[in-house]
Amino acid sequence: MKEEKMLRAFSLVDDDLVEKAAPREQKPKIPFWWKRLAYVAVAACLMLAVVLPIAFMGGDNDSVPVISKLDDTTQNADETAPMVSAGDTLPLPADTQFVTTQSAVDTAKPAPDVTKQPIDVGVGPLDAYKDSEYFSLIEMLDALLSESEIDLPPSQPTAPDIAPSGVTNDFSGSLTGADSIQRSDTHIFCLKDEKLEAYTVSGHDFVCVGAFDVGDMSEFSLLDGGKKVLLLRSSSIWTKLLLLDVSDPACMKELRRVRITGRLCSSKLTDAGLVLATNYTVWEAPEYDNPTSFVPYMQYDGGEANHLPMEDIILPTDKLLGLDYAVIYSLDPDTLTLQSRKAILGSGAAKITENYVFIHSWHSTTLANTLRRYTDLYCFDYQDGVLTYRGDLTLEGRVSSLDEKDGILRVVADVAYRNSYEHYSGVSFYCVSLQSVRVVAELKEFTENGQTVQSVYFDGDTVYIGTQHATSSPTSIYLVDFSNHANILCVTPDEPIARSISLAAFGDGAVLGIGYGNRDFVGGPYPHTIGIFKREGDKAVSVAKYRVENAAEATGHLPSSLDREYYLDPERQLVGFAVRTKNEDNSVKTEYILLHFDGKTLSEFACVEIGGDPCAVHTLLLDGKLHVFGDKEHRVISV
Amino acid sequence: MNAQMEDNKIIALYFERSEDAIAESQAKYGKYCYKIAKNILSSHEDAEECVSDTWIKAWGVIPPQKPKRLSAFFGTITRNLALNRMESFFAEKRGGVILPILDELSEILSADGEDEVVDAIVMKEAINTFLASLPTQVRKIFLQRYWYVRSVKEIARDFNLTENHVRVILHRTRSDFKTHLANKGVCL
Numbered sequence: 001m002k003e004e005k006m007l008r009a010f011s012l013v014d015d016d017l018v019e020k021a022a023p024r025e026q027k028p029k030i031p032f033w034w035k036r037l038a039y040v041a042v043a044a045c046l047m048l049a050v051v052l053p054i055a056f057m058g059g060d061n062d063s064v065p066v067i068s069k070l071d072d073t074t075q076n077a078d079e080t081a082p083m084v085s086a087g088d089t090l091p092l093p094a095d096t097q098f099v100t101t102q103s104a105v106d107t108a109k110p111a112p113d114v115t116k117q118p119i120d121v122g123v124g125p126l127d128a129y130k131d132s133e134y135f136s137l138i139e140m141l142d143a144l145l146s147e148s149e150i151d152l153p154p155s156q157p158t159a160p161d162i163a164p165s166g167v168t169n170d171f172s173g174s175l176t177g178a179d180s181i182q183r184s185d186t187h188i189f190c191l192k193d194e195k196l197e198a199y200t201v202s203g204h205d206f207v208c209v210g211a212f213d214v215g216d217m218s219e220f221s222l223l224d225g226g227k228k229v230l231l232l233r234s235s236s237i238w239t240k241l242l243l244l245d246v247s248d249p250a251c252m253k254e255l256r257r258v259r260i261t262g263r264l265c266s267s268k269l270t271d272a273g274l275v276l277a278t279n280y281t282v283w284e285a286p287e288y289d290n291p292t293s294f295v296p297y298m299q300y301d302g303g304e305a306n307h308l309p310m311e312d313i314i315l316p317t318d319k320l321l322g323l324d325y326a327v328i329y330s331l332d333p334d335t336l337t338l339q340s341r342k343a344i345l346g347s348g349a350a351k352i353t354e355n356y357v358f359i360h361s362w363h364s365t366t367l368a369n370t371l372r373r374y375t376d377l378y379c380f381d382y383q384d385g386v387l388t389y390r391g392d393l394t395l396e397g398r399v400s401s402l403d404e405k406d407g408i409l410r411v412v413a414d415v416a417y418r419n420s421y422e423h424y425s426g427v428s429f430y431c432v433s434l435q436s437v438r439v440v441a442e443l444k445e446f447t448e449n450g451q452t453v454q455s456v457y458f459d460g461d462t463v464y465i466g467t468q469h470a471t472s473s474p475t476s477i478y479l480v481d482f483s484n485h486a487n488i489l490c491v492t493p494d495e496p497i498a499r500s501i502s503l504a505a506f507g508d509g510a511v512l513g514i515g516y517g518n519r520d521f522v523g524g525p526y527p528h529t530i531g532i533f534k535r536e537g538d539k540a541v542s543v544a545k546y547r548v549e550n551a552a553e554a555t556g557h558l559p560s561s562l563d564r565e566y567y568l569d570p571e572r573q574l575v576g577f578a579v580r581t582k583n584e585d586n587s588v589k590t591e592y593i594l595l596h597f598d599g600k601t602l603s604e605f606a607c608v609e610i611g612g613d614p615c616a617v618h619t620l621l622l623d624g625k626l627h628v629f630g631d632k633e634h635r636v637i638s639v
Numbered sequence: 640m641n642a643q644m645e646d647n648k649i650i651a652l653y654f655e656r657s658e659d660a661i662a663e664s665q666a667k668y669g670k671y672c673y674k675i676a677k678n679i680l681s682s683h684e685d686a687e688e689c690v691s692d693t694w695i696k697a698w699g700v701i702p703p704q705k706p707k708r709l710s711a712f713f714g715t716i717t718r719n720l721a722l723n724r725m726e727s728f729f730a731e732k733r734g735g736v737i738l739p740i741l742d743e744l745s746e747i748l749s750a751d752g753e754d755e756v757v758d759a760i761v762m763k764e765a766i767n768t769f770l771a772s773l774p775t776q777v778r779k780i781f782l783q784r785y786w787y788v789r790s791v792k793e794i795a796r797d798f799n800l801t802e803n804h805v806r807v808i809l810h811r812t813r814s815d816f817k818t819h820l821a822n823k824g825v826c827l
Contacts, residue, residue: 015707021779364688
C-alpha cells in the first residue's frame with residue numbers, strides 16, 4: 001500500500017529530530033491513599049519485625065504454572081475459510097419444476113456426468129452488473145521493490161451493462177447480498193443488513209418468513225437442531241453473543257445477550273458446552289480501585305459486571321507480564337449460563353478440541369548472542385463443562401498448528417535460531433502425551449533451511465505440512481507419518497505447484513490444496529491454482545492441478561487463500577469458488593468456477609458469470625442443485 | 640550491570656565484541672524499542688522478537704558503524720523490522736494504532752495515481768527540510784504520531800492538550816506536508 005510506503009519513509013528522518021521527539025516515559029498513577037496505606041503497612045511490618053509478602057499478580061504461589069500466550073497461526077482444515085460442504089438436501093415441494101438443460105434431475109446424487117451441460121439458467125434479480133475501474137496501487141509498490149521500470153497494464157475500462165437476454169427467471173426472492181447463509185432441515189437462515197432472516201423454498205420462490213434485528217453481529221451458528229441461533233461478534237475489545245429462539249421463524253425471540261471483555265480467538269460447541277477462548281488486553285493505565293479497568297468480566301443482558309475471580313487466574317512463576325489475559329469460558333449452549341472459566345495472565349493463541357483446550361504463547365530468548373524461539377503450552381480439559389488445568393510444557397519453536405487425538409497432542413512448530421554467523425528456520429513436529437504432558441515423540445528440523453509453515457492438515461496418523469521459503473515463494477507439501485512414534489517418517493515433497501496453499505480434506509486419501517500460481521507479469525495478479533495431493537511411495541505428489549486463466553483479481557500482491565468461501569464436496573469430488581477474470585477486451589467479470597476431480601484430472605464442471613465481489617459469494621446445496629448467491633445475482637448449477 | 644550506561648560505553652562494548660553490549664542495550668533501550676514495535680504490531684511476542692532482532696542487527700553493523708544517537712539508531716532498526724513484519728500480516732494482526740495512521744497518511748498521497756519511483760535521498764531531504772521548518776512542538780507531535788506511531792490520546796496527555804487540538808495540529812501539518820512534497824516534486 002502507498003500508505004505503508006509513506007509510513008516507512010518516515011524512517012528517513014534525521015536521528016537528532018527523532019531523539020528530540022522521543023516521548024517521555026509514563027508511569028501509572030497510584031492513588032495517594034494507596035501510598036499512605038503502603039507506608040502504614042511498612043511501618044506495621046517494621047514494628048512486628050515480620051516481612052509480609054505483598055500480594056500482587058506475579059507474587060510467589062505454590063501452584064502457579066507458567067503462563068502461555070496465544071498466537072494462533074494455525075491453518076487446519078477445520079479452521080480455513082468457511083467451506084460449504086455438501087450436506088443433506090432440503091426437501092422441496094413435490095411439484096417443484098426446474099428449468100434445466102438436462103433431461104431429468106438426478107436426485108440420487110451420483111458422481112456428476114461432465115458430458116452434460118450442467119448449467120441451469122435460474123437467475124435472481126436481473127440488475128445490471130457494473131464493475132469499478134480496475135487499478136492496483138500494489139503494482140507501484142512492486143515496481144519500487146523490483147527497482148525496475150515496468151509497463152503497467154492500462155486501467156481497465158468500466159464493464160458494459162449486461163443485458164439480460166435468453167435467461168429465464170426461475171427463482172425469486174433470492175438470497176443475494178447475504179453475509180452468510182446456513183440451513184436447517186426446514187428453513188434457510190441468512191445474515192443480511194443487520195438482520196437474521198429465515199426463508200423457505202416454495203416452488204421457485206425463496207420466501208422470507210421472518211426476520212430479527214441483530215445489529216452488528218457478524219456470524220451465526222444453528223443450535224438444537226435449528227431451533228436456536230447463536231450470533232456472535234468480536235472486536236479487539238469485546239466479544240458479544242446473542243442467543244435467539246427460532247423454533248418459530250416467523251416469531252423469533254431473544255433469549256439471552258452476553259458481553260465478554262476481550263477479542264475472541266477460538267470457539268467450539270461440544271457436548272460439554274460452548275467453549276470460548278478470548279484475549280483481553282488492558283489498553284489504558286489501570287485504576288487500581290476499579291477492577292473493571294483491569295480484570296476481565298462478562299455481562300448478561302446489560303446487567304452487572306461479573307469479574308473473573310483471582311483464584312481462577314494462573315500466574316507465571318518466572319516473569320511478570322503486561323496486563324494481558326487469555327481467558328477460557330465454558331457456557332451452557334442452551335442458556336449461555338457460565339459453567340466454568342479459567343485465565344492465564346498473558347495473551348496467547350487457543351486451540352479447542354472435543355475434550356481439551358490448549359493455550360500457547362511463544363517467545364524469543366537470546367542466549368550467547370543466538371536468538372531462539374520457544375512456545376509455552378498450557379493444557380486444560382473440560383469434562384462436563386468444568387475447566388481443569390492439566391499441566392504445561394515448553395517446546396522449541398513457534399507453534400503453528402495443534403491437533404489432539406486419543407490423548408496425544410500433535411504439534412507442528414516453526415523453528416528458528418539466528419545469530420550474526422548463521423540463520424536457520426525450519427519445521428519441527430512433536431507428539432505430546434496429555435496423560436503426562438510430556439513429549440513422547442518428535443521429528444526436529446526436518447525441512448530445508450529457510451522454510452516456514454504455510455498450512456497444515458492432519459489426516460489420521462499423518463500430517464500434511466505446506467511450507468514456503470518466503471511470503472511469495474511456492475509452497476512445498478511435506479507429509480509426516482507418525483503412526484510409529486519410535487520411527488516418525490517424513491515424506492519428501494514433490495515440485496511445488498503454487499504459493500500460499502491452504503490444505504483441506506478431499507476424501508479417499510487425497511488432500512486439496514488451494515493457492516496461487518505464477519503471475520503472467522511483474523505486478524500482475526496471481527491466478528488461483530488448485531491442486532490434489534496424494535502420497536505415492538516416499539513422495540507427496542500433486543496428482544492433478546488446475547490454474548485459472550486470465551485471472552484479474554484486483555490486487556498485485558499475494559492475497560490470502562482464505563479470503564472467500566469455497567465449496568468442497570468430497571463425495572462428488574467437486575470444488576467451487578468465485579474469481580475475477582478478464583475478457584478478451586480486458587474488461588473484468590466475476591465467474592463461479594466448479595471443478596470436478598475424476599481421479600486423474602481436475603477439470604471445469606461448470607463456469608458461470610455471477611457478477612459482483614467474488615469474496616461475497618455464498619453457496620447452498622438444495623436437492624441436487626448448487627445455488628450460488630452473489631452480491632446481486634443468483635445462479636443455480638445442477639450437480 | 641549499569642542499567643543506564645552511557646551510550647559511548649555501550650558502543651565501546653560493541654567494538655570490543657563484548658556480549659555485555661546486547662545486555663546493556665536491552666537494559667537501556669529495551670522498553671523504548673519494544674514500545675515502538677508494539678505500536679506497529681498487535682502481538683507482544685512479535686514486538687519482543689523485533690526487539691531481539693534489533694540487537695542482532697546492531698551487533699552485525701557496529702562496528703564499523705558508530706551511531707551518534709544510539710536511541711534513534713536502535714529505534715529506527717526496530718521500526719523498520721516491525722514495518723517489515725506488519726506488511727506480511729493480514730489486517731487483524733496489525734496494531735490498533737496503525738490502521739487510523741495509515742488512513743491519515745493517505746491524505747498526503749498524490750491523487751493522480753501516476754507511478755513514480757521515489758529516490759530515497761530525495762525523500763529524505765524533503766522530509767527533513769519540512770520537519771526543520773516546523774515549530775518545535777508541532778514537529779514533536781508530528782513525529783510522535785508518524786514515527787513513534789503513538790495514539791492521539793497519548794500525545795495529548797504528553798503535551799497537555801486536548802485530543803481535538805492534537806488532531807487539528809496533525810491535520811494541518813499533513814496538509815502542509817503534502818504541499819511541501821508537491822513543491823519538491825515528490826509524488827507518492
